[in-house]
Amino acid sequence: MIYSFDNFDKEIKVKLGFFHLSSCSGCQIAFLDMFEELPDILDTVEIAYSNMLTNRKEIPKLNVAFIEGTFSIGFKHHIKLIKEIKEKADIIVAIGGCAAFGGIRRLNVGAQSPQPSHQASIPITELDYLKGKIKYVIPGCPPNPYFLYKFLLALLELNEEFLRPFEHMVFSTFASGYDILMEVVNKGLCTGCGTCICACPTKALEFSKRTQRPTFNKLLCVGCGSCLAGCPQSFKPYPQPVYG
Amino acid sequence: MFGLYRQFTLGRYTKAFIIKASGEASSKNNLKALIKEAFRKDLIDGIIGTSLNKKEGFVSPVFIKCEKEVEKFEPFFFIHGGQNSLLKKITQKYSFEKLGVAGHSCVLDGINKMQYFGIGSNFTVTKFTLKIGIACIGAISLEGIKCLLKEKKVKNPGFNEIFLENNKIILKNKYEKFDFSAKEYYYYLNEGCKVCMNLSSRGSDITFVPSLRNGYSLVLVRSAKALKLFENPGFSVKKAEKSDIEEFESLAKNFLKKNIETILERAEFGIPSNKWDGNRFGRFTALWNNIYAENIEEEVF
Numbered sequence: 246m247i248y249s250f251d252n253f254d255k256e257i258k259v260k261l262g263f264f265h266l267s268s269c270s271g272c273q274i275a276f277l278d279m280f281e282e283l284p285d286i287l288d289t290v291e292i293a294y295s296n297m298l299t300n301r302k303e304i305p306k307l308n309v310a311f312i313e314g315t316f317s318i319g320f321k322h323h324i325k326l327i328k329e330i331k332e333k334a335d336i337i338v339a340i341g342g343c344a345a346f347g348g349i350r351r352l353n354v355g356a357q358s359p360q361p362s363h364q365a366s367i368p369i370t371e372l373d374y375l376k377g378k379i380k381y382v383i384p385g386c387p388p389n390p391y392f393l394y395k396f397l398l399a400l401l402e403l404n405e406e407f408l409r410p411f412e413h414m415v416f417s418t419f420a421s422g423y424d425i426l427m428e429v430v431n432k433g434l435c436t437g438c439g440t441c442i443c444a445c446p447t448k449a450l451e452f453s454k455r456t457q458r459p460t461f462n463k464l465l466c467v468g469c470g471s472c473l474a475g476c477p478q479s480f481k482p483y484p485q486p487v488y489g
Numbered sequence: 490m491f492g493l494y495r496q497f498t499l500g501r502y503t504k505a506f507i508i509k510a511s512g513e514a515s516s517k518n519n520l521k522a523l524i525k526e527a528f529r530k531d532l533i534d535g536i537i538g539t540s541l542n543k544k545e546g547f548v549s550p551v552f553i554k555c556e557k558e559v560e561k562f563e564p565f566f567f568i569h570g571g572q573n574s575l576l577k578k579i580t581q582k583y584s585f586e587k588l589g590v591a592g593h594s595c596v597l598d599g600i601n602k603m604q605y606f607g608i609g610s611n612f613t614v615t616k617f618t619l620k621i622g623i624a625c626i627g628a629i630s631l632e633g634i635k636c637l638l639k640e641k642k643v644k645n646p647g648f649n650e651i652f653l654e655n656n657k658i659i660l661k662n663k664y665e666k667f668d669f670s671a672k673e674y675y676y677y678l679n680e681g682c683k684v685c686m687n688l689s690s691r692g693s694d695i696t697f698v699p700s701l702r703n704g705y706s707l708v709l710v711r712s713a714k715a716l717k718l719f720e721n722p723g724f725s726v727k728k729a730e731k732s733d734i735e736e737f738e739s740l741a742k743n744f745l746k747k748n749i750e751t752i753l754e755r756a757e758f759g760i761p762s763n764k765w766d767g768n769r770f771g772r773f774t775a776l777w778n779n780i781y782a783e784n785i786e787e788e789v790f
Contacts, residue, residue, distance in 0.1 A: 384608075391615075392606060407605075428761075433679075433681055434761075438569050439574030439596075442574035444603075452574045454549055457569060457628075457631070477598035
């Protein structure tokens with residue numbers, strides 16, 4: 246998809262913002278982990294807002310807002326934040342399994358410490374309020390720093406081929422190791438290469454030597470979507486109708 | 490189209506050789522010689538592959554850390570064994586700078602995709618230096634192999650080698666050789682391999698064809714780095730004749746034709762095929778009917 250950023254400043258730097266909803270902050274830390282490559286990007290982008298990296302209290306006008314974590318229904322701070330982001334950001338990117346598909350927060354029953362005020366949580370892709378604003382979804386728990394770097398480069402260069410799969414994932418509301426079973430194994434596309442097992446951050450997928458297929462342990466799955474994103478039988482180079 | 494474009498079946502390659510390792514003539518020994526050469530020339534300091542575990546009767550992924558370990562390596566073709574699942578363990582346990590991979594096209598596809606998008610660990614993205622693709626007519630399960638042997642009325646279906654010879658698929662154990670036609674083999678093929686268009690492992694530095702002709706196996710060189718393997722090598726090497734290439738090409742064509750039929754059949758029933766959507770079907774049809782198209786690989790694959 247082709248879009249334009251409206252609010253460039255005089256130096257023509259793309260303004261990025263990082264926002265933290267209900268999550269562990271791992272995605273933002275993954276972003277900071279691309280320490281070697283980060284200075285290259287800082288010539289062209291400006292981190293205009295981040296609760297970890299900047300002292301700003303007010304959210305400025307942004308070109309791209311990266312949101313991590315789930316939205317807690319009824320939690321005043323999240324409601325205010327989402328309204329403000331929608332108003333001030335040109336586009337939103339849901340970063341990580343929680344913001345994109347619910348992730349480990351799908352297992353949350355709410356009203357627990359340390360945040361008993363968080364009663365129920367949903368991924369931001371399920372918010373109708375943000376429909377059209379969320380342009381991309383980045384899977385992973387957390388996403389690989391190199392992946393984030395390449396994503397940022399693709400975003401700056403408008404590399405549509407790279408971005409297209411992540412644009413399609415916006416329309417998914419659920420992800421888990423079952424995707425590998427439903428979309429790849431059940432549909433007769435699995436060749437037993439083992440890439441999904443390498444991509445899984447929690448070892449929820451294991452390889453069966455007998456059947457030469459992945460086996461899925463749902464108790465360990467955090468629903469980050471990495472397995473299907475990594476599978477060579479899903480999108481490449483064109484997006485496939487994969488997520489439900 | 491098949492007749493016109495070798496690119497379609499074999500992909501682009503710069504040179505083609507036939508190689509033969511010293512000792513017993515077998516395609517797995519030829520591959521081992523190639524890997525040893527890569528260690529000797531310092532192109533790699535470790536390699537992942539799939540090895541047959543004779544005791545357990547399983548094919549499992551292995552990580553070879555030095556030239557000596559290549560001896561124990563028992564490459565078994567056309568079964569994947571989930572070798573990419575090893576990558577995470579390798580990342581956590583070892584520190585290698587030049588990792589090689591010997592795998593079929595989908596194993597390489599997995600790695601290429603991880604490298605392109607950066608999915609998975611950083612290690613997989615940055616450390617691969619040599620990709621030895623293994624030409625694959627399609628993977629088969631161990632149960633499939635046992636059934637194939639049962640069809641030949643073999644009572645105790647042990648096996649330790651699989652390769653291509655004279656347009657046939659050969660399964661071999663200590664004492665006997667069993668040959669299967671493409672039709673027989675195709676019946677037990679993985680469903681996922683019946684929609685594959687990349688039999689020659691295009692996304693690799695070098696493609697090793699597990700064929701055997703007078704003890705020689707065909708190798709297609711695709712990158713300058715891989716060409717170093719053939720400078721004063723420790724194995725016998727000759728320039729490939731036209732007939733050497735055509736032998737594999739005709740078998741690959743045979744399988745590709747069947748695969749195209751399967752893809753079209755799946756499309757008719759509305760079942761997705763890997764990497765194929767409406768957009769790609771459109772491009773494929775356009776190219777299929779256009780004999781002047783110059784670069785099929787970039788357009789379709």
